[in-house]
Amino acid sequence: MPSYKAPVDDTLFLIRDVFDFDRYRDLPRFAETPIDVVEAVLSEGGKFAEEVLQPLNRSGDREGCTRDADGNVATPKGFKEAYKAYAEGGWMGLAGDPAYGGQGLPYFLAVALSEYIIAANLSFAMYPELTNGARAALQVHGDDTLKRRYLPKMTAGQWTGTMNLTEPQCGTDLGLIKTKAVRRPDGSYAITGQKIFISAGEHDLAENIIHLVLARIEGAPAGTKGVSLFLAPKVLVNDDGSLGERNAVVCGSIEHKMGIHGNSTCVLNYDGAKGWLVGEENRGLNAMFVMMNAARLGVAVQGLGLSEVAYQNAAAYAKDRLQGRSLTGAKAPDKPADPIIVHPDVRRMLMEIRAFNEAARALMLWVALSADEALESPDPAARRAADDRLGLLTPVIKGVFTDFGFANAVKAQQVLGGHGYIEEWGMEQFVRDARVAMIYEGANGIQALDLVGRKLPRDGGRAVMAFFGEISAFLAENKKGAALAPYLAPLESALGQLQQATMWLMRNGMKNPDNAGAASNDYMHLFGLTALGYMWARIVKAVLARQSAGASNEALDSKLALAKFFNARMLPEAGAHLARLASGAEALMALPAAAF
Numbered sequence: 001m002p003s004y005k006a007p008v009d010d011t012l013f014l015i016r017d018v019f020d021f022d023r024y025r026d027l028p029r030f031a032e033t034p035i036d037v038v039e040a041v042l043s044e045g046g047k048f049a050e051e052v053l054q055p056l057n058r059s060g061d062r063e064g065c066t067r068d069a070d071g072n073v074a075t076p077k078g079f080k081e082a083y084k085a086y087a088e089g090g091w092m093g094l095a096g097d098p099a100y101g102g103q104g105l106p107y108f109l110a111v112a113l114s115e116y117i118i119a120a121n122l123s124f125a126m127y128p129e130l131t132n133g134a135r136a137a138l139q140v141h142g143d144d145t146l147k148r149r150y151l152p153k154m155t156a157g158q159w160t161g162t163m164n165l166t167e168p169q170c171g172t173d174l175g176l177i178k179t180k181a182v183r184r185p186d187g188s189y190a191i192t193g194q195k196i197f198i199s200a201g202e203h204d205l206a207e208n209i210i211h212l213v214l215a216r217i218e219g220a221p222a223g224t225k226g227v228s229l230f231l232a233p234k235v236l237v238n239d240d241g242s243l244g245e246r247n248a249v250v251c252g253s254i255e256h257k258m259g260i261h262g263n264s265t266c267v268l269n270y271d272g273a274k275g276w277l278v279g280e281e282n283r284g285l286n287a288m289f290v291m292m293n294a295a296r297l298g299v300a301v302q303g304l305g306l307s308e309v310a311y312q313n314a315a316a317y318a319k320d321r322l323q324g325r326s327l328t329g330a331k332a333p334d335k336p337a338d339p340i341i342v343h344p345d346v347r348r349m350l351m352e353i354r355a356f357n358e359a360a361r362a363l364m365l366w367v368a369l370s371a372d373e374a375l376e377s378p379d380p381a382a383r384r385a386a387d388d389r390l391g392l393l394t395p396v397i398k399g400v401f402t403d404f405g406f407a408n409a410v411k412a413q414q415v416l417g418g419h420g421y422i423e424e425w426g427m428e429q430f431v432r433d434a435r436v437a438m439i440y441e442g443a444n445g446i447q448a449l450d451l452v453g454r455k456l457p458r459d460g461g462r463a464v465m466a467f468f469g470e471i472s473a474f475l476a477e478n479k480k481g482a483a484l485a486p487y488l489a490p491l492e493s494a495l496g497q498l499q500q501a502t503m504w505l506m507r508n509g510m511k512n513p514d515n516a517g518a519a520s521n522d523y524m525h526l527f528g529l530t531a532l533g534y535m536w537a538r539i540v541k542a543v544l545a546r547q548s549a550g551a552s553n554e555a556l557d558s559k560l561a562l563a564k565f566f567n568a569r570m571l572p573e574a575g576a577h578l579a580r581l582a583s584g585a586e587a588l589m590a591l592p593a594a595a596f
């Protein structure tokens, strides 16, 4: 049976030592959140993930969700009680607006905690995650009546939320949406159409489900310019806030899918369901983007969470499983064979996963802290810079973390050999569950295009220039330090390669857009590796500072070893990405479609 231990100490090291928590004191939410509150939230939340959610992960996978003839969906045994405990524990409203019953804690804390919840039980985590995204969209674009009516109960976890974009003919290209909205005399709309693949679309965890639905108002322009966003509850809400009649939206079926079996993925049929406009007519994508951006960060964390839990189980196995002898002589001569952790190739797999995990955790926190700054910094220039960073890095971490998340789950499975393929060890579930994160919330190919086509050129390249400037300034400031310098040279080289790739895109992407499309995946990964390398540099700086202040422990030494490994064996991949992308589109586009 797999197990999970929330890496609370590592998160706290990053918050305190690497990102210097006190530096954020000028942000109102941070001023009211002492570090001991951060510690308490992480350790209590970690315990909840380990003790309540993780034990339901495997049983939830095996049992899955079931739908009855009326379209009601039951979640696996234990999910209902766990959800009740989660909502009553206040975890749902951790970073929620106090005006609607939230605790008003910094956003980064909710993100840090979400890693533990996801690692323990991704299927469960998706119910609150989608609610958080729906809440964010309502908070920004909903009118006061909608906010007052829906936000308090969603913040308390009494009601959950969903996002309804996808239709049978419409996935990536949201301009193809057909679902219709017809104005009613009372100001509401009648929504008719079919949505597919809707996560948490129907379930028995909460008394109401608040669907945020993209639809086209009669007479709206074609394409994405004619798409509007609506709120359509599963159960209509009376003026006094009590629940009224069932709305005309039913779950037509649930998908039988590769993983995340504990999360209901639904076909939702809308048959004149009552809905209310969120934001302006025909500006639905703009409003939905708030939810999609929050969800993209959430899905990035899914890559990290699954990579971490898969690593923990593979590492434990590798220390225990006896096979063969070390190439340099027996390490456990009293036993019939050495534990497989002695073999370089087994270590390669474990080190690759862990060197990703620790830097990715740092990068996740840096991005989440940027979201806090973008929202609350009293300095307008700092707010703008943080917002630029958040926008630039969101597609990078969604695409890179989830690609690594799946690859790492497979590597961890490989550490277990044949046992990794057998259900009872749980590794094959991590592989299956990790796979979807590369697909939903904009498939990773679309993240790469978003980075290259939208985020790089935006505002004359201001965000990317600031990113380069930040790393260059860090290198200039630190590379004279004798202890730190050896860790920085590989980062400097990767940064140079990323800058060359950016120049290549500027020169070649405009004149032939296929060059940009063909380069996009390598560019996103080159970007991700450089950002992870920068995180390792900052981690090493913090470790060396601790050590020179007299601290010494195995965890600190491990971080230096992992940084060296990342620089020696993972960062060099940056050069391959550059070489591939600079070869242009020609080789990739050579075959005519008929030849495939």
Ligand SMILES: Cc1cc2nc3c(=O)[nH]c(=O)nc-3n(C[C@H](O)[C@H](O)[C@H](O)COP(=O)(O)OP(=O)(O)OC[C@H]3O[C@@H](n4cnc5c(N)ncnc54)[C@H](O)[C@@H]3O)c2cc1C
Pocket: 163, 164, 165, 166, 170, 171, 172, 173, 196, 197, 198, 199, 200, 257, 265, 436, 439, 440, 441, 442, 443, 444, 445, 446, 449
């Ligand atoms: C388990 C699960 C849960 C989901 N949950 C939700 C949910 O809660 N709400 C919701 O609305 N949707 C949800 N989805 C849908 C998901 O977001 C879509 O599957 C995803 O956006 C891709 O759309 P598609 O499947 O139609 O693929 P397509 O759009 O058909 O894409 C197929 C492939 O072509 C590529 N591609 C498409 N267009 C381009 C282009 N212009 N340039 C380059 N490459 C391109 C894509 O990257 C992809 O690899 C879920 C899906 C799954 C599997």
